[in-house]
Amino acid sequence: MTEFDNLRHQGMRKRLVDGLKIKGIRDESVLAAIGKVPRHLFMESSFLNFSYKDQAFPIGAGQTISQPYTVAFQSQLLQIQKNEKVLEVGTGSGYQAAVLVELGAKVFTIERQKELFRKVQSFLPEIGYHPACFFGDGYEGLPAFAPFDKILVTAGAPLIPVALKEQLKIGGRLVIPVGKDNHQEMQVIVRVSEDEYKSEKHGGFVFVPLLKGVVNI
């Protein structure tokens, strides 16, 4: 334990995890991962009281850190096994990436806003997380590192990017909120064979939009 993560923070985190159980998150490894990641460090320190509430929160550059329930729900749908290669599209604050690292995944994460990319690239290693961070357009995925066991999109996609489906291993899972404006449907796409996919739907959510291109400042 460090001064940056004290008993008070740990107590708040335990209550958050208890709340997620009540809301229906069942995967013990996901609950344990959320119980470990110091979410308060991903926000400005003056917002400590918000950091363990089950709410999304602004992180600058017009973006948000996802609600813990959403992070837990998407992580659970991914069904991550240790050492799997996982691509996250939409690094944002880096919180979801840290949860994926705690789940034992080899994490690759991509962000289209340079300001957020830079911040996360220096911040995550400082608190002991070492995913591979990339600046770029997640619509393209990361062809140089494909294929992936799992792909997670953490922004609302108007359509399912073809590149992401193509970068899945056979048997791999893509978790993606699909839909325009202020409503997306959570979908899981499973690559059944080289050219066969099946999809499942898992209810409505609200995400910031998956946008094309990069913001180079």
Ligand code: SAH
């Ligand atoms: N996973 C994040 C949540 C971030 S919100 C977290 O744990 O905090 C969604 C993020 O997706 C934003 O940072 C946004 O800039 C980013 N984004 C939107 N479109 C993108 C794209 N095409 N490629 C990569 N990142 C994108």
